[in-house]
């Protein structure tokens with residue numbers, strides 16, 4: 001096994017709304033995620049069909065308590081430090097800083113909380129890697145402005161991002177603007193707080209919102225570069241190669257188009273302009289995206305420093321209606337790939353696809369890559385002695401890290417790897433606790449019962465050794 005580059009940023013990734021809980025503590029406002037219950041209704045809302053701007057009596061909202069990272073961050077960070085983490089990717093909750101999103105002044109208690117978290121990380125020599133927006137929008141901005149469909153969000157986001165850069169300029173060097181920015185197309189409420197009117201042209205709304213996020217992202221890059229001298233600001237893509245089901249050129253073309261749905265965002269954020277295929281797509285679909293005069297130059301002059309991405313699974317597509325019936329359980333509408341195994345949630349397990357994806361992204365953008373999410377969501381059942389022998393997780397991670405090192409050998413520049421959910425947390429898609437990714441077990445079930453106690457799984461020591469040996473021992 002080849003050694004990873006010196007200074008490689010090994011670590012883990014969490015998000016505010018899936019870990020912190022304390023959803024109204026110290027002046028925080030409600031965010032979109034706080035309106036997502038568990039169960040079937042969750043998906044209905046995630047697709048853009050909201051029922052209420054208030055949490056409803058009798059519903060269970062997993063973000064409200066999550067794993068209580070808000071009060072237990074010291075204990076959790078100590079465990080990350082014990083594993084030898086070099087980096088922790090985490091997000092800031094917009095509504096902790098600006099409870100309504102449009103407030104004149106930021107909320108000092110919210111700012112102080114992240115100061116404390118960053119200090120704790122730095123004390124342990126862990127580099128904070130911060131996502132500015134990870135699937136949450138202050139509810140007030142959804143209710144009174146229509147969220148990202150409204151250009152005003154660009155200004156609110158710019159103020160929010162600038163506030164963060166000024167406050168944390170001496171503590172945080174690595175930033176990301178929008179988590180999995182392409183998720184906006186698949187789960188519009190999650191990605192952009194979008195709620196649709198009946199009969200509305202959803203494509204039109206989504207791409208207008210996308211334009212606003214792209215402009216907001218460029219403005220954040222601009223501000224960050226001005227405020228923090230050695231800053232690195234990245235984009236973040238939910239990546240994963242799409243395979244054609246057959247070598248029929250129709251299938252191959254469709255696979256290319258599906259990948260372009262995602263690349264579109266990064267093409268703008270990294271290359272600085274709308275690609276020709278996007279312009280054609282707008283024309284063919286009769287979409288009219290409102291842009292302001294200065295947008296073109298802004299996008300051009302403020303591209304990202306690195307490409308952050310998540311990789312869990314590859315996708316497969318076919319133009320044959322019979323084959324298309326074999327859909328697999330994921331938001332990208334992939335069909336089953338007969339060559340690959342699946343997780344309990346139907347996500348394909350494809351380590352080679354990771355190497356392909358990394359190569360493809362590097363070929364396309366020629367910028368450093370940062371793997372900011374990867375992992376296996378699985379049910380963990382403690383053995384009689386209470387131990388969790390999560391060999392399946394070790395197996396998944398081992399194979400993926402090995403393929404990552406192959407990609408590095410291929411010449412791909414990768415600066416770090418933060419696996420998803422180093423500590424069990426709430427699942428973004430299902431809201432469940434039982435879909436676990438952690439090296440650290442959290443005693444809590446799907447209904448919210450449990451002590452919230454933390455304990456080490458078998459994978460804890462495995463990952464510790466990986467980091468200790470800089471990936472030589474897998």
Ligand code: BGP
Nearest residue numbers: 015180377426427428429430435
């Ligand atoms: C990504 C998100 C994360 C995370 C992960 C795993 O889409 O950026 O927030 O949750 O997927 O997904 P899930 O939690 O649905 O298993």
